[in-house]
Amino acid sequence: MKIIVQKFGGTSVADVSRMKSAAKRAIDVHTSGSKVIVVVSARGRMTDELLELAYEINDNPSTRELDMLLSTGEQMSSALMAMAIHSLGYPAVSFVGRQVGITTDSFHTKARIVDINADRIIEELSKNKIVVVAGYQGVDKNDNITTLGRGGSDTSAVALAALLKADICDIYTDVDGIYTADPRIVPKARKRNKISYDEILELASMGAQVVHVRAVEFAKKYNVPIQVRSSFNNDKGTLICKEVSEMENIVVSGATITKNEAKITIIGVPDKPGQAAKIFQELAKENINVDMIIQNISAHGLADVTFTVLKDDLPLALDTTERIKREIKAKEIVADDKIAKLSVVGIGMRTHCGIAEKMFCALSDEKINIQMISTSEIKISCVIEENQAEKALNAVHSAFELNKEE
């Protein structure tokens, strides 16, 4: 017997009619003879509204209490979804994370699942019920309610799919799959039929947040096939699965731009061992996440160190860097928050040459200057001027012929 996990995001359960169409999808699978587990997010803007309320009361709310508060959004959705399924004449039962044995560590607001005991789900499935589970949450070993961070419902769904050895984890959302680029920017962007876990991880970490990163990591680890699809139509979505040899033929599977980073350059760092370590140790202490790092040796034994941080972290990063500057006797600090990061991702890069050159040429043809470059096995990223981002994305999309059929 097939087991299917369906996850419905906030927009897919935002109101009564959408909740009923989500219920119908679960029922369709149920009546076809498969077992269905439905994982739901909080409705629409619920989580944001609760957060606003929390910050109105306390400008630095306890993360434990935030979890207590935010977990109610998914609990509501799960109860309402069970009621919606009942209203269409089918059996269903809802559970919060804890009730289906989702145990996490104690890092409130970003907890990780450490164990799931699916006995109760299996019991209810065996009674032929549709099981509805509140996503995004669990409980730690001291019985405190925890949440898994933004997008955590994806992780709940994939974790349950892994444990129950589900045939597929369908993630219903407001887009109909993963695109070669953001279609709002690149009109010729095309929906991919299939993409590998590694590619989606690189894309997701760059802001193409259709599926939560941690969920994909989980899916990759346990080899759970995920289908990202629209809750507004019945089209096939994009299958996220393990790498198969045919994928290697596709050199670049997607391109993205992100504008949430800023660049800091420390000019004139004495070029001796341990200086870079000092800079990034101090930034790490302040919990500032550093993305790209470049170091060039300049004249007279002095180096320039450039790195990017999230724009939100820029003020704190600048304060920290000023402090380090004095300590390590660097010369100057320059910051720029008008940058964008353009990236191309593809498993095929591992076995194909000339990808970077093709990207650089495409940018050069459009007279776009590259400020920083960073590469991984399956990704090339360039930092460029912010106001050239859209033009650059289109140029690269065309250069790699991403509009053509797979």
Next chain:
Amino acid sequence: MKIIVQKFGGTSVADVSRMKSAAKRAIDVHTSGSKVIVVVSARGRMTDELLELAYEINDNPSTRELDMLLSTGEQMSSALMAMAIHSLGYPAVSFVGRQVGITTDSFHTKARIVDINADRIIEELSKNKIVVVAGYQGVDKNDNITTLGRGGSDTSAVALAALLKADICDIYTDVDGIYTADPRIVPKARKRNKISYDEILELASMGAQVVHVRAVEFAKKYNVPIQVRSSFNNDKGTLICKEVSEMENIVVSGATITKNEAKITIIGVPDKPGQAAKIFQELAKENINVDMIIQNISAHGLADVTFTVLKDDLPLALDTTERIKREIKAKEIVADDKIAKLSVVGIGMRTHCGIAEKMFCALSDEKINIQMISTSEIKISCVIEENQAEKALNAVHSAFELNKEE
């Protein structure tokens, strides 16, 4: 060391500023050296809004799923209250009913508490924290979330107070105590300083729903003193406690009118054993709650049976009565939903004579006709015409000099 339970109703936590003033009350007690347990209801209209949503999705929602849904309202309030206490610089931790070991039976939406394991509360109190508990809820032995019915947060508060042997259970609400009559109807109504459990039970069952009936029953059983007081000022409220001899001097402690009942008379019931039983058995089968019952023998071995039911139940009660009428060969059915029930309550009635006469005279002086009379040990109720209700309440309030000091 003193232990104090404070319960804040929906209006007392409706918005951020009210939540903060509730938090301040808890902190005042905490800083005075007492242990504080705060029990909270859902904010403002939250429960009603969730109910509306549920009925929009399913016109007959599963009670299990309703509990799953409704319990989130109190959970939110508890987290927000803990945040409010934190924001004022004091330690607090919130719990849902289950986390503080509140086990109930499985009658969803009207569950009864069967056990509480207060280990976690005691542990947190010993760490000098203010413990915030989501009222109204528990969990049954199969780990399903349950709720205790409307006003159930009062019951949660009193049950915790009983278990922890609290010195007092303060119930903060939008009125400043229990009055001798509804002050909106009787301008001379006066707040009582003290009232017995039995009196409040009689008054509560007649619509003076300041404290939930079940909470008072619980308080009576475990001798928990309750103080009903306003969350908008610091005045003393009304103490609800066990009967003390001084209370006997107060013949009547309060008077109420209710307009939520209708009257049905079955005329010409053959006067033989078992006929009344048949009528009320059938009504019970339909889950119709019958309040007052009167039977008069009329001429020719025929009796008239009159009883009252909730107005909401009137259509179903009439259908049922019509069916029984044919079966028992009664003559006619007459209904009247333009009635009011006037009641006076007082422990002193047990030891004082002439109370009923005084009430009847007061009504007679105002030319108010009494349609039905029913008495208990500490209560006298009369059914009168609805449009005379207010005049009747004022007349009785004056006759018993309820405006005078205790």
